[in-house]
Amino acid sequence: MSSLINKHIKYLAQLPKIAQSIEDIHTLYNPDAFFYTLLQSIKNAKKRIYLVILFLEKDKGGYKVLNALYQAKRYNPILETVVLVDWYRAQRGRIGSNSIYTNADWYYQMAQHYPDIDVPIYGVPINIHEALGVLHLKGCIIDDTIIYSGASLNNVYLHQSEKYRSDRYQIIHNPLLAEVFLNYIHRQLLIMPPVVQINSLIVNKKKNTKNKNKIRLFRQSLRYANYIFKNSANDDELAITPLVGLGKKSLLNQTIHHLICSTKKKLIICTPYFNMPMLLIRDFIALLKREKKIEVIIGDKIANDFYIPEDQPFKMIGAIPYLYEVNLRHFIIRLQQYIENDQLLIRLWKDGNNSYHLKGIWVDDEWQLLTGNNFNPRSWRLDLENALLVHDPKNLLLEQRKQELFFIRSHTKKITHFTQIQKISEYPNKIKKIIRGLRGIRIDKLIKQIL
Numbered sequence: 261m262s263s264l265i266n267k268h269i270k271y272l273a274q275l276p277k278i279a280q281s282i283e284d285i286h287t288l289y290n291p292d293a294f295f296y297t298l299l300q301s302i303k304n305a306k307k308r309i310y311l312v313i314l315f316l317e318k319d320k321g322g323y324k325v326l327n328a329l330y331q332a333k334r335y336n337p338i339l340e341t342v343v344l345v346d347w348y349r350a351q352r353g354r355i356g357s358n359s360i361y362t363n364a365d366w367y368y369q370m371a372q373h374y375p376d377i378d379v380p381i382y383g384v385p386i387n388i389h390e391a392l393g394v395l396h397l398k399g400c401i402i403d404d405t406i407i408y409s410g411a412s413l414n415n416v417y418l419h420q421s422e423k424y425r426s427d428r429y430q431i432i433h434n435p436l437l438a439e440v441f442l443n444y445i446h447r448q449l450l451i452m453p454p455v456v457q458i459n460s461l462i463v464n465k466k467k468n469t470k471n472k473n474k475i476r477l478f479r480q481s482l483r484y485a486n487y488i489f490k491n492s493a494n495d496d497e498l499a500i501t502p503l504v505g506l507g508k509k510s511l512l513n514q515t516i517h518h519l520i521c522s523t524k525k526k527l528i529i530c531t532p533y534f535n536m537p538m539l540l541i542r543d544f545i546a547l548l549k550r551e552k553k554i555e556v557i558i559g560d561k562i563a564n565d566f567y568i569p570e571d572q573p574f575k576m577i578g579a580i581p582y583l584y585e586v587n588l589r590h591f592i593i594r595l596q597q598y599i600e601n602d603q604l605l606i607r608l609w610k611d612g613n614n615s616y617h618l619k620g621i622w623v624d625d626e627w628q629l630l631t632g633n634n635f636n637p638r639s640w641r642l643d644l645e646n647a648l649l650v651h652d653p654k655n656l657l658l659e660q661r662k663q664e665l666f667f668i669r670s671h672t673k674k675i676t677h678f679t680q681i682q683k684i685s686e687y688p689n690k691i692k693k694i695i696r697g698l699r700g701i702r703i704d705k706l707i708k709q710i711l
Contacts, residue, residue, distance in 0.1 A: 268522035276491035277499035288429035291419040308340035310401040317414030318366035347383035348390035367459035393642040398632040404435040410632035504646040526553040528622040534588040535636040559616030592678040607672035
């Protein structure tokens, strides 16, 4: 083993870890199981429920979750019940929606419907504008269990309509891990001035964004904040390292880099959007040159939630999936030789008109990264992200890993040549004009930083 790989393995070995019982970690394989488990966990909660999500949507699925919280609190008045969402995402509808009735309005309405039950919902502004950073933390704490998924809470993530959005779902019972998550929430989020309860009164939607200095100071504090815990695991046992980070030089980003570079045989990575930071692209190329194998599982453009079928009214946002596909085609062209010698495997995920939101890394059947991180410039620089790095030296999770990857791969097709990916000249005319126009004014690079 080269000294270079040793350096990365040593970095991972030195990370503090929390011991994890194999009996207390369970992988779910579809959104229906996730939704059922979430509702049952809320119903059976004894001491606390902390839901930390990008958004809780004002639709059928979102209502079932929020109503379940109120019912749980009614049944058990001493239950700690807290919801944290991104401030900006709460102040608007879905992109493309013309409704002026926002999620925040709905939260307030629900609070008025249950005036005797306190279920505070806090808005967290990660930057002075949504395009410059959002709350992208994952992990809901229910008693001593973490329900970890990249999913937010609405109809499509919870499969409450015909369409679903595929994600990853891990149920981890671990009192110490739950306390580490909870400590961060209280220490770094809830006590900070820009973080306000948005369902207790009718909030002036612009008021919080005007106090830019408080938000900047808050963001600065997040750059230097990590989960606090002591090592409680040996190197030869199943263990978890919780990671959190904001900004290019965060501990989370450093760990992702070292994890990829530590690959001895094979790396598998899932991401819905192919728009990786250049550091990770360089890491991939270095692995291929060292004759390691890489499998990339990515969503087809049709599986992107911004995709608009050609028979539907056109909107500018519909160009985003095509921009990702342009990136993917260039990547494949550049590395075609490694596909041909079976070192690089590209899989495109597509299941009808459903969408794909899976993220994660598997390295050599020993390491696994659970995360909501999209491995793109936005997650690398702008959003507040977290992850769970699972070390499994005895392969105790092997069957769960195999089963999860089996379900993911079952909706994929292999790409053996770049010509299987459409080129710009084959796109709909309106999409072609947008992409060529962006390139003409050289704004496409800026767009890639915030997508």
